[in-house]
Amino acid sequence: MALTATGIGAISLVCVPTIEQDTAIAFYESLGFEKRTDTPFGGGYRWVEVYPPGGTTGIALASPPDGDITPMQTGITLTTDDIDSTHAAMKALGVDVDADVARLGGPVPPMFWFRDPTGHTLMVVEQS
Template structure:
């Protein structure tokens, strides 16, 4: 059985502001369906991704800004960071986790700079949208076997 991730729903407080932010970052606008004042669905897709995000009015009961730990995979973290900065995102410096396995929640165990061996899955940078929903860039050039 194939189970493919299609959509993540993220909570935002201002739909138009979120839409403008993601489009400025280069996310492709896929849909904007307003259904009255209390229901609106906006779907955008990160460049090169098969999965999309949805936000809007009435699509999530979660508090705006509460989405955490969403990862965007890049093959060159420094180039991706530079492009996002140029598009207006406030992206952190590149970092790696001291334990070298994944990364801890928050900023615990962060070490400045990319992974010392530039190991796949080991270098990160992060940014938030205007509501505080957290995105993490993760550098992967060669995926683990079976991926």
């Protein structure tokens, strides 16, 4: 594995603050993610990680220490080989997705955004 000048070699997790961890787990599992870690730690907290099948980068669904969360644009981008199929499947599951797939043209791939149960926004792009 190639490393940066500082010794960093990969992105393993992105953290999404979540108060209702069980609701978030069920949501991501409904999208086909798998829960790989669910470990209690100090003060009644849990460390939860979900991954796309076969994925090496996951989403940590972590409770914030103060219990306060403001929904945010996460910057998390998920990929699919068929944007229209993925959009339709997520819509059929009742996921809060954009009404339409955005097709901006040029080098920008087709994409749409969706919101998780906490209200955080994630993006799905078509990977060619």
